[in-house]
Amino acid sequence: MNMKKKILLIIGLCLVVFCQAFAQNRTVTGTVTDNQDKTPIPGVTVRIKGTQTGVQTDIAGKYTLTAPQNATLIFSFVGYVSAEQPIPASGPLNVALSTETKALSEVVVTSQGIRREKRTLGYSAPTVSNAELTQGENPSVLTSLTGKIAGVNITSASNTPGSSTRIVLRGGSSITGNNQALIVVDEVPIDNSSVVGGASSLTAVDFGNRGNDIDPNDVESVTVLEGPAAAALYGSRASNGAIIITTKSGHAGKTEVTLNSSNTFSSILKLPTFQNEYGQGYMSGSATSAGYVTGIDDASDNFSWGAPFTGKTEPWGQEIDGVNQMKPYSALPNNIKDFFTTGFAADNNLGISSATDKSSFYLSLNSLNSNGIYPGNYDTYDKYGVRFNGKTKISDKFTAGINIDYNKIQANVPSGGQNANGIWNSLMQTPRDIPINTMGDLNNKYNGYNTVSNTYGFYGAFVLNPYWQLANFSNLDDVNRVTGNFNLTYKPFNWLNIEERVTADSYADRRKLITPKYDFTPADESGAGLWIDETNNGSYEIDQLNVNEVNHDLIVTATHDFGKDFHTSLLLGNNVRERSTTANFTSTNTSGGLVVPGWYNLENSNGPVDVITDNISIQRLVGFYGDLNLSYKNFLNLEGTLRNDRSSTLPVNNYSYWYPSVNGAFVFSELLKNSGFGDFLSYGKLRSSFAQVGSDTNPYELNTIYASTVVNGSFGNTKFPFGNVPALQVGSTLGNSTLKPEQTTSFEIGTELGFLQDRIKADFSYYVNDSKNQIVSIPIPNSTGYGFNTINAGEIQNKGITLSLSGTPIKTEDFTWELRGNYYKNNSDVVSLPNGVSQIAIGGFVGMGIVAAKGYPYGEFYGVTNQTDAEGRTIINKTTGQPIPTTSPQYLGSYNPKYQASFGTSLRYKGFNFDVLFDVKHGGVLFSDTKSLTDFVGTAAETGGPRFGQPFPNSVYLDASGKSVPNTSIPYSVYDYYTSVIGNTPGMDVIDASYVKLRSASLSYTFNKTQLKSLPFSALTIGLYGNNLFLWTPKSNAYVDPEVNSSGAGNEQGLDFAGTPSVRNYGINLKVTF
């Protein structure tokens, strides 16, 4: 206990003694606690109303006071709403104080760590507290924000620890550049790269994005600065908004040790709906029953296009040592579901915080150990972290602070995609009668692959046993990361504050991608079936990424009051930033593979080691910024900012650029305060802002380069050196030495309203963001000799509204009921593209592009689909009965939702707390390879039902005059359609991505003091929680969680290409404070 507290206690005790000596009054005792976290509050002033007599609570929040029997006690403490309570006739008087939440005094952290009262802000800056953030115990801070703020589009690929989360505020502004918000943790702009493993998004490994490294348990609050206005001071990189994360610090008077422990179980959230009528085999296609051919059994097949189930016991798989396994020929409805196991994750965080009047610190240790839903211990993610936040007052004028966070992550990420290592890809091709879930014993000769005899006994010739894939392919990740903020503040005068701050973010990410070498021939002796050899040359790849970013900021703030009502502050700052990265990707020879099976080292390369990437880059920026703030009385505030950046990445004659912002806030309710209306409208604010943000580009875009030659075929290549012959080729992108900075302009108008003492609150914004002069690498005709040109061109506009509503219908001492909802609608429009370019590819694959197309929303799918008539009916070929494809690719909708909404409610009764949150995305689309694949192999539900003699559903043919005639009689070959015809219309695999999710639910109980009397804890909460719990999708999506994305957190979204499936998480949580 510190000296000050001791003195106060002695004074308090003296007072008690004094009072007892002079009056015959009742002695009252009690405990003062925080009504949110139920922890005791030391140092609360307890005063007898109408007197100066009072005491302070001790370290355990307890007080003892003698007062007249009919007296009323006033409890007050900074940051809490004062409470008045009459002394009860007998017994203790315990009081729970609530924190001041009035909008008038709410303080938010804005750009550059500036703390501002929320009422003075001319832009939207919603804040999420730790309690709200950790409701569902999701280990990702970014995913945890889902549904809690309007104006944010969050997509969590698989919702497993370490997987990708994309966060875009108000639609994003860039055609090909980064569209995600800048993430700032304790004034440290942190790297949020998402470097997907694998050669392309069709063979991707989701190593996550680095913005998810921070532990939510350490977070005190998150403020979201949605527009460029809010982020003008951060410069270029905040043109997509900023997520300002503030971590915990020590609070004066409290020493706390908190242990938060969560044990989470996971299970797969959504599997495709399968047909259960037909088993393994293929057929000769015929449209009518007359030509019905019973499915020809092929025991090696990945097709479920065989005969209808008979239930008869039949041999299956390979004949080995003269023996065939036998099983009934019938459906196994859960063969895929039962392949998955229950995942488990233990998340522990131990936080210690303390403070004296001079120093404070917060120290936390955390660990997260997870083993996902794939069987065995192959999909693991282990993260260990240490954080230290400290601050000390060196003297009256100097304060020094430090925030340091270290994280170590080790993970093994199962592959997605269509290559030999793709597990989902193998599973989805399992025929409906194959008991894949029982084939985990790889020593069983019918399940495994024998590396001695080099034979395999597994039934499938076209896919590998997924258990064997898990055990033999791996994608290992090892990340070491340190981020830190070191700052010193000098306050020579009351009106002047000078802060010097250096922040750093540095990590090394080392990956090892392992593909085994094998050459198996089938063990089969029967001669039936089409078993083919399974071969792979194997490979071993090491990917090393290093990112270092250092920022220096010097910020001088002066304040001056002109009279009583007029307050001004001026901030001047200088920012120097350097970002340097290295990327070294090397692998054993791509075509040669490994020499010795099972030895994973570059020394084992069969042929020269391939240097995939050997890249370093340095990028520097010098910025100067100013912020002038004028406020009049309590209700009028005006702010203007101006920033100049000089970037190393731009041509010297264009490397300096200026950008301004202005915003104003008018708290009109202050003027109504004394009218009757003021009782109804407790808070009302109008706000508006206008801002520009300039943006630079990537390093080294000014000159055309030469590179070592690789001549690519479709899948292979010719690579130099060729023997001893070296070669160079000119780069595919033309350098451009006339680039100018990009410019994003934004306008926002909004209001914040509070009714009936803020029991009902509303926050509304309308915004328009316009990004021009985009630096885009546009495809140019290859006949120019080059593929791309980097130019300033193109414009994207985002317009939208955000609305947040919250209300507290019931609020009594014991019972509180709160409701909250968000609505967010953004319309993005690609306004213009460079001359002659109708669209720019941002992802997809041959035949199915994801593009930014002029006149369409950002992120449109573009591909050939079936022709339909005006009424949406499919047009078929009169002869074959098959749908006719469109003659050219069509725009099929954007991955961006038309609107998003969320609804949450919480109920609090005494120690019980119940909270649920639903969220909705409506109107986007996704491309589902899961659909494509399960259609092709005949396992999808839509391939079930009658397979002969049926006309194509809801179809028409065109008569001689081109008029639609409903087709009720012309049958089509279902088999041909799904195994062949549909392959030419990838647009048929673009489906509605709308969903409703039960995003989180929790039920907790907080023990009160009496219950904890004999225990060493000062607070104890236990709870049940879940996140990503339930999913509702439209009928057309019988395949995947629409959030599943194969290419991480980049601009290529809505691509389900056999990625990692998403999970629901649920568990039990214990939070103890000592």
Add this chain to the structure above:
Amino acid sequence: MKRKYRNLKQAFFIGLVAAIGFSGCKKFLAVNDNPNNPDHGDPTLLLPTTQAAISQVIGNQFQVFGNIWAEYWTQSPVASQYKSMDQYAPLNTDFDRPWLNLYRVALINADLITKNTGAGLENVKGIAYLMKAYSYQVATDAFGDVPLSQALQPTVYPNPVYDKQQVVYDSIFMYISKAMPLLKANAASPGAQDMIYNGDMSKWIAFANTLELRAYLRLSSVDQATAQAGIAALYQTNPTFLTEDATITYTSTGGNENPFYNEATSPTLGKIQNVVASSTVVDEFKKNNDPRLAKFYTLFIDKIAPVDSLESIPQGSYLSNVNKKVSPPSPLVGGQANDPTSATAPVKLMSVAESYFLQAEAVARGWAAGDVTALYKQGIQASFTATGAGDATTYIASAPDGLPALTAAVGNVKDEVKAIITQKYYAMCGFQGFEAWNEWRRTGYPTFLVQSAASTIEPGQMPLRMLYPNSELTSNLHFPGVVPITTPVWWGISNP
């Protein structure tokens, strides 16, 4: 304590001055020189790029299209990669990659060589001009009208116009004539940087003459006068013709293998045998009792064959032979995916056999002096030698499509040409599918090609050109519009 404060104040002051002092700013920001790549490329380093790129086009993408459309190969019933070719239903995107390799790798780097102003580069530039001529011929033979006059100049012509095929051919002859004096100049030899002839200029001169002969003969149907005059002029120079295949020697080193084999062994295709023997050519080989059949294919015959296997299947009949294994092309032509010796198969930009057959045709047409029969026999023997089939004497004498075919045609130019082109067709099996398809489109020979069983186009129609790539359609303002594959190119006959 006081003193310490002073230091801090000083430090602040210095920091402030340093930060705001602009003098160092420019220097501090001057870090945009790319440390990862050079900003210029020596012509001798660009030369192998150009050669490897052409070889990738001819030896991989066009190898498959050519060998399928010339009906040497057809889609295997147990795989599916090249179905659309047998269906005559390729997508525009299928041609993005070869077009890219032609313009963005082969031609641009050749152009950078010819435009280099350094000294002593005559020989290298001469080869580069030939690479340009060859690449443009490949491009125009495949696609018809293609960009040339405005190509390869991105800042002046960001949207190159498409030149008529006739104009492109004029330029091809012009490039060859530009190459000649450069090849003859006494200059530094590129040596091993010339992956085709190791810097031997006499071989390049023979290559130039053979290429010119090939190009003029290509015009035989559409512009006989030009062809005849051009060939006459060529023969007046006492030209030498190619006696050594123009080919890159591929090795079994990863990334240096035969491009088609490298493709087949890529992790994506995983050594799956996608192409198999087509009965169109196999039946003809058998009719002539041709020993080369067993050289071009790894034949599945009788007991050697696995269960359910076939020697060949009719072109495009993969659907009616579901799950049947069929003889794959041999490692000699780089076509057997599971045989590592496929890696060293050559890609023949031009072959010795072709050289003789070209000369034979010129003589047969009466446009050049010479002995048709001798050249014809030399062509067949060259093919036998290239395939390791030994002495061709017996075959030449007895095979119906051997000498008897030529002898029977004496005095009849049309039938002489038919015999010559048909023999050239046999010689090109698996080696030069694209060129065989070109010559069929020009002459209609051989006459035994059939429409693929998997055809999705009208009966009787055949693919007569390749589709313009999707990349041009979406990026070039001067894109001339899609031309269907059934429309012949300018020099092609309408119903071969």
